[in-house]
Amino acid sequence: MDGVPHLTQRAIPPGDRMRYAFTVPDPGTHWLHPHVRVQRERGLFAPLIIDDPHDRGDYDVEFVVVLDDWIDGADATPDQVLATLRRGGMNARYETPVTAGKIPDRSRSWHYHVPAKLASPKPGITPMPIPARLASAVDYPFYLLNGRLPTAPHTFRAKPGQRARIRVINAGGASVFRVALGGHRLTVTHTDGFPVQPTTVDTLQVASGERYDLLITLGDGAFPLVAVAEGKAAQALGVIRTAAGPTPPPDAAPDELAGRLLDLADLRATPEVRAAEHALDVDRALYLTGDMKTFTWRINAETYNAEKPYAGITPVPVREQEQVRLVFLNQTPMYHPMHLHGHTFTVRSVGTTTSKTERPFPSGTRKDTLMVPPGERISIDFTADNPGQWLVHCHNAYHLATGMATIVSYQH
Template identity: 30%
Template sequence: MSSWIIDRRALLGAAGQLGGVALAGQATPGWAKTLSQGAAALPQSEVLSGEAITLRIGKGHVTIGGKPAKAITINGTVPGPMLQLKEGQMLRLTVINELDEPSSLHWHGLVLPFQMDGVPGVSFPGIPPRSSFTYEFPIVQHGTYWYHSHSGLQEMMGCYAPIVIEPAEALPALLPSMREHVVLLSDHSFVNPARIARNLKVEADYYNRQPQTLSGLMAGHELSLDQRLSWAKMRMSPTDIADVTASVMHYLANGHGPDENWTGLFSPGEPVRLRFINAASMTFFNVRIPGLAMQVVAADGQDVQPVTVEEFQFGAGETYDVIVTPQNRAYTIAAETMDRSGMARATLAPAAGMTAPVPPRRARPLLTMKDMGMDMSGGAMKGMSMKMRDGSLAPQVKMGPGVDMISAMPEDRMSDPGIGMGDVGHKVLTYRDLVALHPNPDLRAPEREIEVHLTGAMERYMWSMDGKTMSQAHEPIPMRKGERVRFTLVNDTMMAHPIHLHGHIFELVTGHGDHSPRKHTVTVQPGGKASFDVTAEPGDWAFHCHLFLHMAMGMMRVVQVRPA
């Protein structure tokens, strides 16, 4: 199981292999062309649907700002082709690996037999170079999902694409027929991912180009001198919002950079469904459409009672469906990175060629003591550094150089809109806003609780769970088939982590009883905690942070579900 964690030697080896990628001609899948009439308007020749589909993983490039960047493609494109499926059908997918290295595809968020989940070393051996593998499984759900490689550096190099599954029976009263657009957000770099990882190992804030400055201190901006000295004594930085930023990444909407301006068309006054997918490797996005409210109707493919917001923040691996009703003008879809160093941009317009003003990037946020799991309401920061590594607060955590803090007072942060979103002046979605549209399928109370600590050492760029990397954790997390379990995730780091459990849809513990929101990926805020209840499905399942390099460095475990 430990063999698929990417160590330094493997990263450098992959860099050598991918360094020779030849630049093939780039095509764009029909659903992602710069001007879109909507998914329903796609000709049948540009749709991958039905019960038998063939996909090819190969080398190519993606054009960003007129320049080619090396990429791993699906059917020759970045992103790859959209799969349009129907709940209740059988699906047979033949995946041909045209690379000179092993590959795989994982069907993110789908409930399926574990042998078909697509994680090498966990659920199947992988797809050897120049060979193929056939996935076969029933489609038992509907909604917005995506698929991506789970091998080597391939996901970070563009090997991903959307999945849209129509419900078995239409619900016209609740889900009326309307124009739909997929908006898949991602990040891509001209720098090889192995080099990015090496730079972070050498200097964890290598890509943080928004530090506090002396001129800012003298001007009285942000933190005082005493506060800055206190952070420095703890060897922490309040500007460590993201470890991979716009200094090395470019941000794409449906494979297009901001200047290419992907545009989705609409008729004024008609409702439009936007299926947002965060397929980025290392980026949280803050999504808003200035001048246009969004009605959230699904989270991670699961229907929710409509909730109106102006903005939402989501992590890698998460999806949201929203309904908007635009008028006779153009609107900018602004997907600002959480650290506000960059932005993906797209447009909604009633006619081709129309654009709207692009909002300027907002000021970079700062972390607080709350993000360190410390309640400062009763005193100042003095002496706090002495309490940062109190192992008695988390006995199951293996203390060592890979753990630089334990949250002293982690709070449930399900009502938190996300880093930097508390003072934006308008309604931002929170997990507690989400209420399932239908009663949950399993209303049993959990039989037991499993607490997992998300641990790390920023200065050493080490990431783990319970103080152990994947290669160090020789025992899986055990469960029994059908068992009802509560997971509580405690974030002992100062970065947000989107945690994904393969093969399961779980219920967030947010106080909504039998209508708890259901998801497959949950973001745990810095210094905070999050809980979900889940019914165990048989098999071996990956359980990891969906920030690619955090997972690669070891923030991953295997959940092993055996017969009762």
């Protein structure tokens, strides 16, 4: 069950149906969605929650939180947005008429540092000049939490003192959300479905496709659950209510948003799922590049064609049971949430594209989606234990639709 047409299975034709029968490999917070053009941008997705029979269930209530950025039906379709981006030139951007001029771009103040110049060590790849704008190229008119606007927020109900498990899924097409709960700290217990040693923070960033599980002991009142769209002056909002009181305003800005932010190094796997380090059989660099003039995004200067997956790209060849390392080098001014199908991986090191110095990550934490900031180099390892043809791609819907993908190809 993978859903990548022309690669791992056929697409479901209009009016047709397909029944999936599969053995669930791992419990956790997951989700399902298509990989056809920008269909996901039209709301074709759903949570997939797999309960762990061995989980002690150390919580009283459970909330599923789905974050989304929405434009379809407001003033354009996602396909029209994509067409606008492709003819936008070096300043490619879609500004919705609904909120034009009302959502200022704040990318200059975004959390990560971006080098002044991105050099390319790979022949034939020209680094992109870095514009001032670094966040999503789409100004969405609406940011939603469980399908609702901040002016009419979804309300989660519980009792004071109860422990809540909150499963956060970013189903957005192009937005990174910074999540915080007013008056509370967040204890992170899982990422992408896999347990980590509990770590407590004030706020965390969730890239498109990522999932996080949080444990919180709830106070007494009505509290804003805020998901700020990074680089924009806009947000999604929900309310966790344990008592009577006024509903938080749509623009609620809890102090926790400026508090301690979850760092990748905070995520350390629990012993039962920790991935051991092995000698490598395959070590492949994947250069993330692009062209803002045509809004085309590439891996290793090659553009993936969803209709003809093997045309014009060089897959990553692997054999069953090999130990594989992929090194993502982001040479663009954009953030790329990279997702590997059919496997989970561990983050082994983080550095920059212009330095040989790396920060090792021996924690063995397992993920399937990882945000690669501009100018950074991130190495991931995985075991080739699931034979097939598997997509590796940016989870930004518009980047995938314009070619930022390649294939992990099992060889016989």
